[in-house]
Amino acid sequence: MDSPPDVLARIDRLRRERNAVILAHYYQEPDIQDLADHVGDSLQLAQAARRSDAEVIVFCGVHFMAETAAILCPERIVLLPDLAAGCSLADACPAPALAAWKAAHPHHAVVSYINCTAAVKALSDIVCTSSNAVRVVESLPPDRPVLFLPDRHLGRWVAERTGRPLDLWPGTCIVHEAFSEPALLDLVARHPDAKVLAHPECTASILARADHVGSTSSLLAYALRSDASTFVVATEPGILHPMRRAAPDKTFLPLPGVGADRAFNVCPHMRLITPEKTLRSLETLEFRIEVPEAVRTAALVPLERMLALQ
Ligand code: SF4
CATH class of the missing domain: 3.40.50.10800 (NadA-like)
Structure with a gap:
């Protein structure tokens, strides 16, 4: 080799x-x-x-x-x-299933998170990422009902931020859904000044304890501009590499998963x-x-x- x-x-x-x-x-x-x-x-x-x-x-x-x-x-x-x-999210909503969902809701706009197949995008009215999902939903006429897919956690967070009642597809990310709330409470107890950063694909119980929720680039930008010196990071731990490189004087703590060994949640894909x-x-x-x-x-x-x- x-x-x-x-x-x-x-x-x-x-x-x-x-x-x-x-x-x-x-x-x-x-x-x-x-x-x-x-x-x-x-x-x-x-x-x-x-x-x-x-x-x-x-x-x-x-x-x-x-x-x-x-x-x-x-x-x-x-x-x-x-x-x-x-990607578990892209796998969660095959195009034929979306076609059937659309047919059952012919007046809804279809907003697809970018974590979906090309065939699903082709059936969508607009795509979004976690960086712009709120803006994308707000760009739609206020009286137009919305089907949001495939991530139900991101969709719930967007619904809360926009005040719009979105219909959510029940997909989840295998990484973000499995962060441990007890591990988060432990880390916050041991680092009371730490800020908690979370990606909106996380569950509601993790997001409720976050100081900042956003896309990976948003979490990185928040960590760099924050006066805090320690951060608990609830997203895939690959993001810790650019965080540590950009702010070597700050401490970034990855949030473990729910398993008994509290291993870090890396994306197997x-x-x-x-x-x-x-x-x-x-x-x-x-x-x-x-x-x-x-x-x-x-x-x-x-x-x-x-x-x-x-
Ligand atoms: S972390 Fe992996 S499984 Fe989760 S949304 Fe990203 S690519 Fe998909």
């Missing part, structure tokens, strides 16, 4: 030769974040894919993110280093991506993510509506 420095040197050489850009989500391992050209949340990475003029986009994230890049950038080669990198698989992607141009053109053009419309709100 290649030593990591050799792998990184070969990635750098191929990145130049292929005119490739490497995008990594905040939930990736630190070594992936460090080799990427852009690191960010779902919205930032979708925008980076669109802005880039690279011929090849290597997406170090999960399948729906690479699909989103393929929808936005049909002329580029979009690669996912491991095809098994999925995100963590499938490795430097070695990223190198193989650049060498072989696999695994290419393509979206059938009819689905792509239909999915582009709700994505463009979201991007136009930024």
Whole structure:
């Protein structure tokens, strides 16, 4: 097996030769974040894919993110280093199930969290991310009822923030749903001055104890501008790497999961991506993510509506 420095040197050489850009989500391992050209949340990475003029986009994230890049950038080669990198939220709402839900609610607007398949986006009126979900819902006519999918925790939080009664699909993130409230109480008792940061995919009991709720980029920005020196972080612990790098004098404590061993909740899909698989992607141009053109053009419309709100 290649030593990591050799792998990184070969990635750098191929990145130049292929005119490739490497995008990594905040939930990736630190070594992936460090080799990427852009690191960010779902919205930032979708925008980076669109802005880039690279011929090849290597997406170090999960399948729906690479699909989103393929929808936005049909002329580029979009690669996912491991095809098994999925998402429990995207799996929770298959397109035929959404089609049936829509048919039962013909007057509702469909707001889809970006964590869904291209086929689901194609059936949606507008897409949102955790960065802009409140703004997206507020952009809809106030008297229009809304179907919100697939994450019920994010949907409940958006309903509270907007005062709108959203109909929620019952999907959840396997990572954010499993943070431990007793572990949070323990950490807060031991660090009474700590601020609690939580992603809106967390359960209501975790969000109720948070000082700030927001997307990963919002949690990072809050931690940097806050006067506090200690933070309990209720989202995938990959975000701790950019937090510690940007604020090395502050303390970031990941919130453990509900298991008896109180292990940290890493996303098993995100963590499938490795430097070695990223190198193989650049060498072989696999695994290419393509979206059938009819689905792509239909999915582009709700994505463009979201991007136009930024
Ligand atoms: S952390 Fe949750 S929402 Fe994000 S990719 Fe993993 S399973 Fe999906």
